Amino acid sequence: MLDLKMMQKNPDVVREALKKRNAKIDVQEFIDLDTRRKALIGEVEALKAEKNAVGPEIAKRKKAGEDASDLLKKMGEVSNRTKELDRELTDIQAAQKEWMMSVPNIPHESVPYGESEDDNPVLRTWGEVPTFDFTPKEHWELGTALGGLDFECAAKLTGSRFSVSFDWCARMERALAQLMLNTHTEQHGYTEVNPPTIVNRATMTGTGQLPKFEEDLFKLTDDREFYLIPTAEVPLTNIYAGEVIDEDALPIKFCAHTPCYRSEAGSYGKDTKGLIRQHQFYKVEMVNFAHPDHSYEALEAMTRSAERILELLELPYRTITLCTGDMGFGATKTYDIEVWLPGQNTYREISSCSNCEDFQGRRANIKFQPKDSKKKAFAHTLNGSGLAVGRCLVAVMENYQQADGSIVVPEALKPYMGGLEEIKP
Template identity: 85%
Template sequence: MLDLKMMQKNPEIVRESLKKRGSKIDVQGFTDLDTQRKELIAEVEALKAEKNAVGPEIAKRKKAGEDASDLLKKMGEVSGRTKELDKELTEVQTAQNEWMMSVPNIPHESVPVGASEDDNPVRRYWGEKPEFDFEPREHWDLGTELGGLDFECAAKLAGSRFSISFGWCARLERALAQLMLNTQTEQHGYTEVLPPFIVNKATMTGTGQLPKFEEDLFKLTDDREFYLIPTAEVPLTNIYAGEVIDGDMLPTKFCAQTPCFRSEAGSYGKDTKGLIRLHQFYKVEMVNFAHPDKSFEALEDMTAAAEKILQLLKIPYRVIELCTGDLGFSAVKTYDIEVWLPGQNAYREISSCSNCGDFQGRRANIKFQPKDSKKKQFVHTLNGSGLAIGRCLVAVLENYQQADGSVVIPDVLKPYMGGIEVVKP
């Protein structure tokens, strides 16, 4: 959520931000509500002042035995009008808060201006694309023929956009998760967490999934408004919701492997085959609570930590920076890591690392106490995939495939695979 005082003083900043994002939200809606709010407050204060001024006169008349019925009647009218205004004020403030909750974060000045993903600049490439003396195949064919993936069985159990893994494939996914968690905890200073996979409405609101993106979530049919998490970012970021962190604790870095549940409401017809766009998948997520002066440095470190996994796997990738038109709702700056998939002859997203500034800190009310100041500040939060496990499995299958349909296990994963070095037909 944006700073209310900033919105009131500098609505043009937000108007320009929304323009760069390609958003149709009209800042005038906020300005009109704020003007109405100020007018209501002024009228309420005037009535309260009038009531305070007349009160002594009523007391004076009563003490002198004089008639004060006219003043009492007037004060009754004032009280009635004050109640009406208080109700109107509550309605306006609620509408204003809802408006604030619907507005995306302001992109950092360094973010390139663009309309869509087509305008995202590539910042760097890593690794050499593998060369094959045969036509490389897609992961769904490789995984199915090797007996590791079964999409038909998953459809029988749950419907479309689900997968089920058997034997070597399930173990390979577990190996990938272990590699990711071990790397982030042992080399990059993250503390491993096993959070709830079901959260409440307040938790979803704190990170920005609600109210704007409810259609993308799986909501439980329960009066308590529980949701399945779309990413571990949601519970991890809210660990300190409503709290004040000691400044010495920053940065605090968490990582977690969890299932992720997404309705994919806006992806009809996209990636209907394979593991790229499922309703349920596994991911290792990284979250960082950072000092405002250090958050952009932390973004570079987080992105490097995610890249490290692909470097260990020796799989080529590229890093792009999202332009204003492709930037996520809560982010001020984002890097996407796209892995090379030879079977699809394309780069596909495998990680997204974002600095959200104080946007989520405000929504979840997460502050810290600086050493050199008595004034508390909102923390800056960052999140990033380290990595999406299913997509990483896709990258391994397609980059390490052989002409006979077998798949070689990357060297870094062999210690986790119980002696399996090659998966053969």
């Protein structure tokens, strides 16, 4: 959520930022609400001043035994009017907060302008795209032929856009997650967390999934407002919701391996085959609570942590900077990492690393206490995939495939696979 005082003082800054984001949000609506709010406050204060002025006169008349009924009647009218205005003011403030909750974050000045993903500049590339003397297959062909993936079984158990992994495939997915967690905790300074994967409405609101993106979520159908998490960013970030962190404790870096659940509303017809876009998938997520002075350094480090996993697996990738028109709701700046998939002959997203500055801190009330100030400040929060495990599995299968349909196990995974070197037909 944006700073209310900044919105009130600089609505044109927000209007311009929303224009760059292609967000169809009317800033004038906020201005009109705020103008009415100020008018109501002014009228309430005037009525209270009138009541305070008349009070002594009523007391004086009563003490002198004089009639004060006219003043008492007037004060009754003032009291009733004040209550009416207070109710309207409460409604106006609620509408203002609802408007604020629907507004995306303001892009950082370094973010390039653009209208869509087609305008995202490539920041860097790593590795050589492999060449084959045969036509490379897509991962679902390889996985099904080798008995590791079964989409028909998943459709029977649940429905479309789910999968079942068996034997080597299940083990490789587990191996990838272990490699990621071990690397992030042992080399990059993250603390591993095992959070709940069912959260309440307040937790979803704190990171920005609610109220705007409710249709993208899976909600449990009972009397309680519980949701399945779309990413571990949600519970990890809210660990410090409503709390004050010591400045010396920053940065605090968490990582977690969890299932993620997304309805993929509006994506029907896209990536209907395979593991690229499923309702349930696994991801290793990184979250960082950073000092505002160092959050952009933290973004660069987080992105490098994600890239390092691909380098260990020797998978070609490129890193792009998202333009203003393609950034997520809560981000001020985002890097996407895309891995090369030979079966599709293209790069596909495997990680997204974002700095949200104090946007989530305001929503979830996450503060820290600066040493040089008595006033608390909002912490900056960052999040990034480190990596999407299923998509990493896809990349390994497609990049390490052989002409006979077998898959070579990457060197970095062999210790986690019991020394297995190749998945054979």
